[in-house]
Amino acid sequence: MNDVQKTGSDSAERPGAKTSARRADLRARLVAAGRAAVAEGGLQNLKARDLAAAAGCAVGAIYNVFDDLDDLILRIGADTLARLEQGLAAPPGPAPEPAEELLRLACGYFSFARADKALWRALFEHRLAGGRPAPAWYLEDQSRLFALVEAPLARLLPDEPASSRALLARTLFSAVHGVVSLGLEEKLAPMPEAILEAELERLVRAFAAGLTLLPPG
Incomplete structure (x- = not known):
């Protein structure tokens, strides 16, 4: 039975x-x-x-x-974020010095944007109809990328509050994204990739060095 x-x-x-x-x-x-x-x-x-x-x-x-094409575009964006996250994942072995890890992440971001320019650009061009905010699941996908930046910042600034490190991670990302965006889109002037990479390194190293001189947030 x-x-x-x-x-x-x-x-x-x-x-x-x-x-x-x-x-x-x-x-x-x-x-x-x-x-x-x-x-x-x-x-x-x-x-x-x-x-x-x-x-x-x-x-x-x-x-x-x-639900609509916006929903589909968000899913495409989530797929792009997952690919970027996979590309930025730390390689096996001992963790490098925080500044070196931040530089690796910045260079990896530049490499991804250069190789998948249209998909990368779409992440920032898309706006939800009616000014709707992005859904929680999409924001969680974004937060995993910021967590990759927060990890070396935690080793660089062990006494910094977690909320402050989260803001620093977003500040650094914004700075790196700005350099990459202006370079790849050539909105100011054409910039050879070697020079763009050198400027990224200068930015990240100056950011990391400067953080150690500031009092905890």
């Missing part, structure tokens, strides 16, 4: 499981198609009809698995 009941239960659950699997597969295909479209031509290249054709679904099916 138990075997019969178990078999019946399994068959009752199977359709729902198949539906969930199909939805997850469609979501993955749409994110992959969206990522390819953005990589090729930026956010303006993201069109629902083209995405549906690339993913092999009807246009309306997009909105069965995503």
Whole structure:
């Protein structure tokens, strides 16, 4: 009797499981198609009809698995953040000096932005419709990147309050991002990559050295 009941239960659950699997597969295909479209031509290249054709679904099916195109763009951004996080992960072995680790992260960020410029740019170009704030899950994805910066800062400034280190991590990221953005977008003047890398090193080393001279926040 138990075997019969178990078999019946399994068959009752199977359709729902198949539906969930199909939805997850469609979501993955749409994110992959969206990522390819953005990589090729930026956010303006993201069109629902083209995405549906690339993913092999009807246009309306997009909105069965995503709230709207903003939701899809956020998922593409989350995928980009995950790739960036993976690229910045610390290599095996003893941790380097904090300043060296901060420099490694800055150079890794520059390398990622240079290699995946359109996807990197999309992270900062996208604005949610109606001025909506980013959802909590997306902010958590961002916070994991800042945590990579906070780790060497914790070794550099062990007496600094955690909240202050979090702000410092965001300040340093903003400075590095500014240099990378101005360099890659050539908004001021063309800058050879070797010079850009040298300026990043100067910035990070000066930032790290200066922090040790300041009283705890």
